[in-house]
Amino acid sequence: MLKLTDVSVRYGSFEALHRASMQIGEGELIVLLGANGAGKSTIFRTISGLMKPSSGTIEFMGRRINNMSPDKIVQSGIAQCPEGRKLFSGMSVLKNLTLGAYIHRKDKVSFEKTLQWVFELFPILYEKREQAAGSLSGGQQQMVAIGRALMARPKLLLLDEPSVGLAPLVVQSMFDTIKEINQQGTSVMLAEQNAYAALQIAHRGYVIEEGRIVLEGTSEMLNGNEEVRKAYIGA
Numbered sequence: 620m621l622k623l624t625d626v627s628v629r630y631g632s633f634e635a636l637h638r639a640s641m642q643i644g645e646g647e648l649i650v651l652l653g654a655n656g657a658g659k660s661t662i663f664r665t666i667s668g669l670m671k672p673s674s675g676t677i678e679f680m681g682r683r684i685n686n687m688s689p690d691k692i693v694q695s696g697i698a699q700c701p702e703g704r705k706l707f708s709g710m711s712v713l714k715n716l717t718l719g720a721y722i723h724r725k726d727k728v729s730f731e732k733t734l735q736w737v738f739e740l741f742p743i744l745y746e747k748r749e750q751a752a753g754s755l756s757g758g759q760q761q762m763v764a765i766g767r768a769l770m771a772r773p774k775l776l777l778l779d780e781p782s783v784g785l786a787p788l789v790v791q792s793m794f795d796t797i798k799e800i801n802q803q804g805t806s807v808m809l810a811e812q813n814a815y816a817a818l819q820i821a822h823r824g825y826v827i828e829e830g831r832i833v834l835e836g837t838s839e840m841l842n843g844n845e846e847v848r849k850a851y852i853g854a
């Protein structure tokens with residue numbers, strides 16, 4: 620459903636991504652593995668239309684999207700949950716979730732249905748819906764950020780480092796929910812430094828080093844790869 624072909628991206632004279640090619644099929648859960656600064660967030664920003672590639676093409680559901688505006692890209696079915704959550708911390712949980720549904724704001728019935736789905740995935744958010752997002756724990760704030768992206772009812776969800784700063788038990792339950800979101804029909808592209816947890820739930824993955832895709836394969840293959848284990852799993 621999503622296909623990047625030879626995509627390069629520059630910040631001024633610095634090339635942060637060099638001729639990256641990757642694809643994600645309908646229903647797939649893909650992980651991007653890479654150290655700090657490898658280029659994972661750059662890939663997400665480029666797919667979302669926040670950065671324009673200096674060369675290459677991005678197609679989504681058979682249409683070229685690399686010249687579309689970010690809001691048109693959300694409308695076409697791609698929603699991003701950015702690194703660092705970027706919540707409106709003084710606003711309530713409900714208000715934050717509502718902001719994620721802005722492209723469907725005229726469709727009240729589907730808004731309510733989607734909100735109910737998000738509350739089913741993250742029941743604690745229903746209990747805390749009137750509280751300021753900034754007063755929640757880190758894990759709960761991450762749930763709000765994922766929930767807000769889901770409110771756009773994406774076909775493809777981009778999750779940038781959802782486990783950063785969370786306790787191991789919280790990470791585990793977060794990954795269980797990401798797997799469930801995928802199993803319910805949303806394709807997921809996940810950038811993670813926590814390779815061990817990510818490879819437990821992903822179908823396939825790509826390894827990025829200094830802006831280049833250096834390896835791709837099934838999760839089993841990456842899990843069994845000695846270089847990957849040394850660099851990202853630590854075993």
Ligand code: ATP
Nearest residue numbers: 630633635653654655656657658659660661662702
């Ligand atoms: P992290 O997990 O730290 O976010 P990442 O893999 O997502 O890492 P990117 O944020 O995509 O990495 O950054 C890729 C490279 O581009 C890095 O060398 C980074 O310093 C550089 N970079 C990122 N944003 C900018 C920017 N706005 N201006 C200049 N260089 C940038």
